[in-house]
Amino acid sequence: MVNFLKFHDSFQEVVVLDTTRRIAIRLVTPHDKALLQQGFDSLSDESRLRRFMAEKRFLSQQELVYFTEVDQMDHFALGMVLLDESGNEKEGIAIGRFIRLPGDAETAEVGLTVADSMQGHGLGQLLLERLISAAQERGIKRFRFECLAYNHAMKQLVLKVCKEAVFRYDEGVMIAEATLPAPSWVPPVYNPLDLMDGAVRQMQSMLSDALKYQSGVGMDLLRQSLDAPFKLKL
Ligand SMILES: CC(C)(COP(=O)(O)OP(=O)(O)OC[C@H]1O[C@@H](n2cnc3c(N)ncnc32)[C@H](O)[C@@H]1OP(=O)(O)O)[C@@H](O)C(=O)NCCC(=O)NCCS
Numbered sequence: 001m002v003n004f005l006k007f008h009d010s011f012q013e014v015v016v017l018d019t020t021r022r023i024a025i026r027l028v029t030p031h032d033k034a035l036l037q038q039g040f041d042s043l044s045d046e047s048r049l050r051r052f053m054a055e056k057r058f059l060s061q062q063e064l065v066y067f068t069e070v071d072q073m074d075h076f077a078l079g080m081v082l083l084d085e086s087g088n089e090k091e092g093i094a095i096g097r098f099i100r101l102p103g104d105a106e107t108a109e110v111g112l113t114v115a116d117s118m119q120g121h122g123l124g125q126l127l128l129e130r131l132i133s134a135a136q137e138r139g140i141k142r143f144r145f146e147c148l149a150y151n152h153a154m155k156q157l158v159l160k161v162c163k164e165a166v167f168r169y170d171e172g173v174m175i176a177e178a179t180l181p182a183p184s185w186v187p188p189v190y191n192p193l194d195l196m197d198g199a200v201r202q203m204q205s206m207l208s209d210a211l212k213y214q215s216g217v218g219m220d221l222l223r224q225s226l227d228a229p230f231k232l233k234l
Contacts (some may be wrong), residue, residue, distance in 0.1 A: 007076070007134040014083070017121060021082060024089065025130065028077035032092070033064045035081065039092035044116045050151050051113045053173065067097075072102040076108075076134050080123060093118045096127040098135055098143065107142040107177075108135055112154075124153075128161045133183040145176040 013025040028036075040048075040059050048056045059067075070077045080094035093115045098108035110131060114123045135143065143162065147154045149172050158165050160179035169175075 002231060005134075007072075007078070007130070007136050009072070010203075013130075017125065022087075023093065023123075024081045024083055025126070026079060026081070027072055028068055028079045028095065028097075029071065030069045032068045032079060034124075035079070035089075035092035036064060036067055036095065039095065039113075039115060042115055042117075047113065047119075050148055050154070051111065053146070053148055055079070067095075070097070073138055076131070076138065078127060078130055078134065080114075080127065094123045094127055096124075096131050098131055098140070100138075100140065101144070105116065106140055107144055108140045109144045111148065112157075119153075124157050125161055128157060129183070132161070132180050136180055141180055143178050143180060145178075147174055148172060149174045190210055 007027065007028075009027060011027055015023045015025060017023055032105060037059060043051075045055070046057050051159045067077065075097065076099075077095065077097040079092060079096075081089040082091040082093050084090045094113060096110070096112045098110045110128070111126055112127060114127070132143070145158055145165075146152065151174065155167070155174065155176065158176050158178060159182075163181050165176045165178035167176050
């Protein structure tokens with residue numbers, strides 16, 4: 001996949017949930033079928049119903065392929081994985097995706113699921129905010145959410161993150177459409193020049209300390225040049 005995107009194949013963010021739990025957020029890959037299956041198996045009937053708007057007992061092989069083998073442009077999927085003490089991935093706990101509508105390249109439909117035991121900790125919000133950033137860099141301007149009309153949690157989440165949305169209801173289904181707000185979360189970009197600048201400053205300070213107790217004209221000149229402000233320029 002093209003790498004000028006911030007949400008590219010090797011994107012990874014680690015979030016500290018509390019004193020004992022750390023979570024990695026990363027793009028879903030074709031190797032995630034077992035994690036997805038495990039996550040689905042752990043979901044309550046109610047969460048499955050809310051996510052798929054129908055009773056759902058299992059995921060077929062075709063669905064596992066569909067949900068994990070995505071192009072990350074028109075169908076983008078982001079997962080949250082609980083890490084163990086050594087930083088290894090332990091358990092899939094949330095997944096979010098958007099799929100660009102075939103007839104409207106600037107609108108995408110969103111699906112979100114947070115494991116029952118992890119709901120109410122802000123993960124749905126975290127995921128939706130990142131989906132918005134990823135969608136915007138893929139030229140998407142609007143999100144469409146389709147869920148059961150009584151899914152109050154989803155309605156509140158959409159309102160909280162998207163700020164404004166238009167809701168309509170049709171035979172027990174709620175359809176929300178929201179123009180994407182300015183991203184509330186942007187992945188940090190490290191400028192290599194700033195990193196080098198910092199490294200040189202550190203060296204300057206270490207050398208100055210080392211020369212503190214030396215004397216002589218040559219040493220004075222060296223000390224002056226080390227004290228001069230340093231800034232890398234292109
Ligand atoms: C809907 C869902 C994704 C929300 O994820 P979550 O991690 O539990 O939500 P968060 O903790 O991030 O909550 C963020 C905001 O959403 C709203 N919200 C979440 N759960 C809520 C609830 N039970 N009642 C009312 N508002 C709720 C609140 O505005 C909340 O902000 P607040 O905590 O400051 O009040 C999650 O409950 C879920 O996976 N449900 C099952 C599947 C589903 O319904 N998917 C949606 C269809 S695509």
